[in-house]
Structures are given as C-alpha cells and as structure tokens.
Amino acid sequence: MRHQNISFLVLLLAAVALSGTSCKKSGYALPTPSDKLQNQAIKRTLGPNIVGQQIEFAYAMAILPSKGKLVSCAAVASIAGGPGTYMENRSFYTAQNGADVGVPVGTPAVTKDATTTVTYNHDTSAATLRYYYVIPEAARGKTVTITFTATSSDGESISTVMGPYTIAKMDMKLNMKVSDGNLMYISIGDTAVYNATDAAAHAASIDLVYLYRNITTSAFNHALVAPAADPQYLPGVTLPTGVNRTAKLLKTFNLNDHNLAPNEQYGGIFIDDIDFQTIDLSNSPNYTINLKQDAGVWVETADGKYRAYIFFNAVATGTATISMKRYALK
Amino acid sequence: MEIKFKKMNKIVFIIIVLASGWAACKKNTPVDGNGLLITTRRECSVSSFELQGTDFVSVRVGTAVIDTTAQTIKVTVQFGTDLKNLYPQFTLTQDCILDPKVTGLTDFSDLANPRKWTVVSGDRKIKKTYSVIITVQPR
Numbered sequence: 001m002r003h004q005n006i007s008f009l010v011l012l013l014a015a016v017a018l019s020g021t022s023c024k025k026s027g028y029a030l031p032t033p034s035d036k037l038q039n040q041a042i043k044r045t046l047g048p049n050i051v052g053q054q055i056e057f058a059y060a061m062a063i064l065p066s067k068g069k070l071v072s073c074a075a076v077a078s079i080a081g082g083p084g085t086y087m088e089n090r091s092f093y094t095a096q097n098g099a100d101v102g103v104p105v106g107t108p109a110v111t112k113d114a115t116t117t118v119t120y121n122h123d124t125s126a127a128t129l130r131y132y133y134v135i136p137e138a139a140r141g142k143t144v145t146i147t148f149t150a151t152s153s154d155g156e157s158i159s160t161v162m163g164p165y166t167i168a169k170m171d172m173k174l175n176m177k178v179s180d181g182n183l184m185y186i187s188i189g190d191t192a193v194y195n196a197t198d199a200a201a202h203a204a205s206i207d208l209v210y211l212y213r214n215i216t217t218s219a220f221n222h223a224l225v226a227p228a229a230d231p232q233y234l235p236g237v238t239l240p241t242g243v244n245r246t247a248k249l250l251k252t253f254n255l256n257d258h259n260l261a262p263n264e265q266y267g268g269i270f271i272d273d274i275d276f277q278t279i280d281l282s283n284s285p286n287y288t289i290n291l292k293q294d295a296g297v298w299v300e301t302a303d304g305k306y307r308a309y310i311f312f313n314a315v316a317t318g319t320a321t322i323s324m325k326r327y328a329l330k
Numbered sequence: 331m332e333i334k335f336k337k338m339n340k341i342v343f344i345i346i347v348l349a350s351g352w353a354a355c356k357k358n359t360p361v362d363g364n365g366l367l368i369t370t371r372r373e374c375s376v377s378s379f380e381l382q383g384t385d386f387v388s389v390r391v392g393t394a395v396i397d398t399t400a401q402t403i404k405v406t407v408q409f410g411t412d413l414k415n416l417y418p419q420f421t422l423t424q425d426c427i428l429d430p431k432v433t434g435l436t437d438f439s440d441l442a443n444p445r446k447w448t449v450v451s452g453d454r455k456i457k458k459t460y461s462v463i464i465t466v467q468p469r
Contacts, residue, residue, distance in 0.1 A: 218409035218469050232469060233410065251412070253385035283435075289410035295385065 037063045037156040047270040048168040055133045061150035062126035068154035078145045080114035082136035091127035139167040170327040178210040180318040203242030212318045219290040226286035233287040248281040250298040251288040260311040260323035276307040276327035371452030373423040380419040413439040425452025
C-alpha cells in the first residue's frame, strides 16, 4: 500500500516538472541578415509554354548598401529567346492604389544571342527586374532553362537557375472571324479560314465548313461540319471543287481555355499537349451543330496529322469569332 | 466463499464482453454486391429520364414519355444529335437499382434495336426491363 503511494507521488512530481518545463520560454534572437549579394527569382506566368508567347519572370537582387551597389543583371536562356525578348530596366513597386510603378535603375536591356543584360546606372542596392522570354520556334517540344545572374560593385556575383520548362508542341491562333457564305472554310493544317475561291485553291487542306442556319423546326444555328459529312448537315452549301475531306468532331461546352479565352470570367483551364495526346475521337461523328458562345469542338483531321480544339469566343447571326489550339500528331 | 464469488463475477464479465462483441458484429441490414442496401420496398419503376450529349447539355426535345405498363421510355432528341455518344440518366423509385449500370457514354445509334435496362426493386425480387426508344427530330 505504501509502495503504491510512493509511486503515485513520483508520477505526480514528474507531471508537475514536465508542465513546468513546457511553459518555459526559449530564447529568441533576431536572425542575422546575410551581408552577401543575394537574389531570388519567380516565374509569373501560368499555363502551358506556347511558342510565340512570353514567359515572364521577376528577378530580385540586393546587397547591403554598406558593402556596395548593384552593377548589372543578366538572364541567359538555354535556347535564345525570340524577337521581343527583353528585361525591364525599371524596378517595380506596388503603389497604394495597387498599381505597379516602375523606377528606372539601369540602361535599356541589351540582348545578344541568348543573353539579355541590364547595366545599372543609378546607385541601387536592391531591385526587382522583370524578364520576358519570348518562346522561339527553336524551342518547340524542348525544355528551356533561364540563368539569372547579378553582380555588385564589390566584385560579388550570384546566380539562380529557373526551369527547366517544357515548351509545348502545340500552336495557337486567336480570334479568327468566320462568316456563313464567305469565310467559312477552315483549315486545321494551315490554321486559317478561307472563302470559297481560296478554299478551292487549298482544297486538300480544308477540314471544316462553318455555317449558320436559323431553322424553325430544329436547333441548327452555328455549326462546324466536315465537307464529307452527310449533306443534310450542309443545307444549301455548294462545296468548292476538291473540298471533300472528312474529320472527327467532339462537341464540348464551357471548356474555356484561358489561352483561347483570356477574358472569360471562369477561364481558369489550360489545354496542354497531353490533352491532345490522350483524347479519344475514334468514335466521333464528322459534324457538330447547334454551337453557341463558349462551345468548343475537338477535331481530328482525316489524315490523322492534327488534333485541334476550336473555341467559340463570340457568335452573332451568321458569324462567329473562333480561336484554335492545334497539336501535330505526326 | 468470497474468492469463489469474485471468480464468478469475472466469468460473468467476460461473457458480457464477448456477447456485446458478437452483437456488434452481427449484420442487421443486408446489402447487395455493390454495397447498396436491400430493403423491403417492392416499387420498381423509372420516374424520369434524361439524355445528355458529350457537352453535358440535354439533347431532349420535350420530356421523355415513360410508360411503366409497357415498360418503355420514349424520347425525341434534337436533329444532329451524336447518337453514338450519349449519357443516359435514369431516376428510379426509392431503393431501386439499374442493371446494367450506366458507366459512361452509351451508343444509341441502332434505332431499330432500342437499348434496354432492367430496374430492380429495393427488395431485389422484382425486375422490370425498360426499352429506351429514341426518335430523332426532323430538320
């Protein structure tokens, strides 16, 4: 009995001791900032990296004023950027109204081959410069890395490597106007829209016919139909000579790709290469009718060379604005 | 005597524990192979029917006509509907199941041989096979 009491007492003391130590404040010391040149980069753009589009970066660099000032900043791409690749020579901060305000800190950027450089011409110890890499054709289907380097007046140099980023194989063409009776012949291979005369000249590459019919007995409206489809889906259409290809079409709705419909309220979706690689259109028909704004159509060409996604940005009576992403299968 | 009584108590306690464990494991409610409850309900019918295209928009023209006596569902679809790729949706009376299950896009293109689904009642004893008869709206 006595033994049990002692055990309980020991347990009680241990618990009290434990709770006492848990309340004890551990000492806190302010972290000591590094006195070296420092840098950090972020990628600001989202979604697939498409040839012709920009990838935007923000590159921040800083050194203690007592140690020196910034001298230069360079971005080196593993594949030289396309025309229009540049780096801002202004450092941005966000004003109280939320607007980005740029303060010039260096000479305008100089791009030579794959290297873009800004040389500081103001006494600057900390700055964030933005770099816009225009994806060149040479990078299609490859990966790209960007190496940012900052140098300071005390002879220090520091680098950050961003990537590798996979560059999509697909193409994109925005805001093509189609109109019933005029620009109504669509070529996926050419990513172009033709009238009847031009369609006859490009007959072998015409994949789709755009038409609009306001029929009271059924909902026809806007339609994309392969030239080889059943004539009941091409009422009143006389196809130009040689325009006779088929295609496979799959209708969707509200698949608002953010690249094709950047202004859509709910356009948070990106269609990427993998979507074209995996979609199965083998059981799809060669026509889609009753299309409206925000409708989309997946297409596979008759020769199996291309898959595409066509989005209806806007429609009016007899006309539509369409945008296209296209992926080459072969 | 006191020790014997304590021993008895222990045995009774063990028996109670074992009994409660057995009771907890015993199934009161039978389920079928899909984990769905088998009940006593004998109602067996389709109360509404929907057909959607690949864009998840209805392709019906008007409401589907369900004849629970003839066991048919007659539905008219819009001109130009892709009959090979449709999502059928059945609303059944309570506790019923559908056989075969609808797992995705369904081919309705063979208009001469309507697709059939069997509705099975909650008690799984009554079965009714419905034919889905599609008519395409003229242009």
